[in-house]
Amino acid sequence: MEKKFKRTLITTALPYANGPVHIGHLAGVYVPADIYARYLRLRGEDVVMVGGSDEHGVPITLRARKEGITPQEVVDRYHTIIKDSLEELGVSFDIYSRTTSKLHHETASEFFRHLYDKGEFTVQTALQPYDEKSGEFLADRYVVGTCPRCHNENAYGDQCEACGSSLNVTDLINPRSALTGEPVKMRETTHWYLPLDKWEPKLREWILEGHKEWKTNVYGQCKSWLDAGLQPRAVSRDLKWGVPVPVEGAEGKVLYVWFDAPIGYISNTKELLPDTWEKYWKDPESRIINFIGKDNIVFHCIVFPSML
Known part of the structure; x- marks a missing residue:
């Protein structure tokens, strides 16, 4: 009941x-x-x-x-x-x-x-794109360059909107800052991460066993993420x-x-x-x-x- x-x-x-x-x-x-x-x-x-x-x-x-x-x-x-x-x-x-x-x-x-x-x-240090002229780290969308797949010269650091390819900043050819047009440098920066992997066993039980009433697409997407193994997220x-x-x-x-x-x-x-x-x-x-x-x-x- x-x-x-x-x-x-x-x-x-x-x-x-x-x-x-x-x-x-x-x-x-x-x-x-x-x-x-x-x-x-x-x-x-x-x-x-x-x-x-x-x-x-x-x-x-x-x-x-x-x-x-x-x-x-x-x-x-x-x-x-x-x-x-x-x-x-x-x-x-x-x-x-x-x-x-x-x-x-x-x-x-x-x-x-x-x-x-x-x-x-958890704390992790990684290389992030940096604009020396503006003095700030750049989000992926603030980096543009040439797509390595279709050679569109204005692809973003996360996606090429010409061919639809998912990209990383390091994939771009001649990456530059969308703010100043200057070449992008990679610089270390530190961030805090939520360790989703720590909670994976509890989430697996809570979702896969406890919430079978969820809509099929919701349940299925969660299951695919859990089956692939959760990773920490910044x-x-x-x-x-x-x-x-x-x-x-x-x-x-x-x-x-x-x-x-x-x-x-x-x-x-x-x-x-x-x-x-x-x-x-x-x-x-x-x-x-x-x-x-x-x-x-x-x-x-x-x-x-x-x-x-």
Whole structure:
């Protein structure tokens, strides 16, 4: 017999504040979540639906540079457009917030610091592309060069959009900075990693044995990742836009957007229910249901549970 829960927390994948929402967002996440939340409310159940904009990461900085404005101006524009669109469509969020809020920065910092103090992270040093003229490390999308496969001269450090090939920065011929046009140098940098491999046995049991009711594509993608063997994932980036890494010696580093964004579900709940939010996250009589897109599967089903 299915367990009866006292309360339900519904989360919806955070739309990226780099453009407006489209029909795929609505059909895949927000309309189904809204139908389910309304259904539970009509049954008289205790249900809360939280959402918000995902406002950090490299694509936002790229758009800001292209338009000659700040990243904050970019996210302010699109957060407003997205929030207004969802309200006009009648999606019944109990709260729709954002990851640039002061409360979110505090919550994400506390989350990282808690894991850091427990010794849950590993530290790795690796070579990353560096622009000596601008004096900063470059994300993959800030590096362009000649594709080794099709010879497109403007391939990115992660992908060639001409032929569709997935690339690493070191694959590019004559890599250069998209910021200054200067040749890219490789320089050592240190980052913190979440050891997903440590949690693989627990995840394997929790997902493969405990959640056979998940949709076939969700279950299948998780199984393929587990069968391939989980690897540590970086939780920090050399970037100026984001939640600063809250430890000494981490100047110029921010929390990687995939680490910071799902914590938005927690900070949104705290913002809505400052005195009772923990009941929805920690009480065994509560359940959390995530409505997500297909590109969110790994983060919600493997990475975020490992963080929690």
